[in-house]
Amino acid sequence: MVSRVVFGRGSFNQLGDILSPKRLNTKAPFIFFVDEVFKGNAWLTSRIPLSYDDKLYYVSANEEPKTSQIDELVEDIILNHKERPSGIIGIGGGCILDVAKAVSIMLTNKGQSKDYQGWDLVKNPAIYHVGIPTISGTGAEVSRTTILTGPDRKLGINSDYTPFDQVILDPELTKDVPKEQWFYTGMDCYVHCIESLNGTYLNAFSKSYGEKAFSLCKEIFVEDGLSAEESQDKLMMASWHGGMSIAYSQVGVAHAMSYGLSYLLGTKHGIGNCIVFDHLEDYYPDGVALFKEMKAKHKIELPQGICADLSDKEFNIMIDVALSLEPLWENAIGKQWKKTITRETLRALYQKM
Ligand code: NAD
Numbered sequence: 001m002v003s004r005v006v007f008g009r010g011s012f013n014q015l016g017d018i019l020s021p022k023r024l025n026t027k028a029p030f031i032f033f034v035d036e037v038f039k040g041n042a043w044l045t046s047r048i049p050l051s052y053d054d055k056l057y058y059v060s061a062n063e064e065p066k067t068s069q070i071d072e073l074v075e076d077i078i079l080n081h082k083e084r085p086s087g088i089i090g091i092g093g094g095c096i097l098d099v100a101k102a103v104s105i106m107l108t109n110k111g112q113s114k115d116y117q118g119w120d121l122v123k124n125p126a127i128y129h130v131g132i133p134t135i136s137g138t139g140a141e142v143s144r145t146t147i148l149t150g151p152d153r154k155l156g157i158n159s160d161y162t163p164f165d166q167v168i169l170d171p172e173l174t175k176d177v178p179k180e181q182w183f184y185t186g187m188d189c190y191v192h193c194i195e196s197l198n199g200t201y202l203n204a205f206s207k208s209y210g211e212k213a214f215s216l217c218k219e220i221f222v223e224d225g226l227s228a229e230e231s232q233d234k235l236m237m238a239s240w241h242g243g244m245s246i247a248y249s250q251v252g253v254a255h256a257m258s259y260g261l262s263y264l265l266g267t268k269h270g271i272g273n274c275i276v277f278d279h280l281e282d283y284y285p286d287g288v289a290l291f292k293e294m295k296a297k298h299k300i301e302l303p304q305g306i307c308a309d310l311s312d313k314e315f316n317i318m319i320d321v322a323l324s325l326e327p328l329w330e331n332a333i334g335k336q337w338k339k340t341i342t343r344e345t346l347r348a349l350y351q352k353m
């Protein structure tokens, strides 16, 4: 779990006070990874406490993080600084938070980041790392994974060293998220709840967090009456709880299939989950019905026909990626999942998207 967290509108201003006791010495910099969307946004960037040899990298969230990108950033940091950094700070959405987590791991572990995609392969503790979400829903701020697309697969570095040492939850940072993106990333949280609460891995720990996140999602996306600030506050906590829920259970069908879309077509996580989830009424009937209601209420039009022109080979690539995520299927369907989840089942579903 994340060992330290502060919450509150304006709590981003505490970053300097939080970091200063963690500075190892003046030559050991803090490295900030900041979503490129904030370039030139002085409201946010003027509050980033840079000093000594600290370095700020603007990182694009247009594409999801790749293992090669992580390896290049790590090399750049090593080549340009005399000492190992005092810490890594990620400020942005799931993409940037995952970059921060992965770089902090790869600064203390040999080899390439693709070698660590999987479960519990990381040998050495990561360096101190801080996560500051600027959009809510993924749960990346709380999870024990960092999702990377590598040469062979899209898979997380899941380890006890992955979670942040410190998280700053300042809902005010999410105030300018565009509506569509707010919905897609928010629905990632909603889908986490549905997949966790309807999975065979469910236990009292996951259930208590999942139920809380689910009820917050309903307040935010279904009911009326919240102010913009209340909605931002609640979605940030929903994301946290949704992430905590899957920490001790697993995601399910939507995530497995969305990974396939993402690997082949580069479809981003939030929108990819929405595209898949829209067709999963056989697996999550109540969850999908409520999803369609939320989609209509917020006038969201999802892309259609994204698989229309794919070849057999391309369908097979997506199916291979999806089927390789065995724990997700086991959670969703049960230990006997291979009896019902065939290549044909997945092909038929992908063809509808
Ligand atoms: P994102 O990082 O993909 O960003 C989405 C868009 O929102 C980008 O264009 C970004 O620039 C913009 N944005 C972010 N904050 C903004 C702000 N305050 N104002 C205006 N625009 C803003 O968003 P996401 O959906 O949070 O993250 C998706 C990524 O998270 C994927 O790479 C996915 O694999 C990963 N993910 C990780 C975990 C985990 O546990 N580690 C879980 C789920 C998803």
Ligand code: ZN
Pocket (backbone or CB within 6 Å): 138, 188, 189, 192, 255, 269, 273
């Ligand atoms: Zn997700």
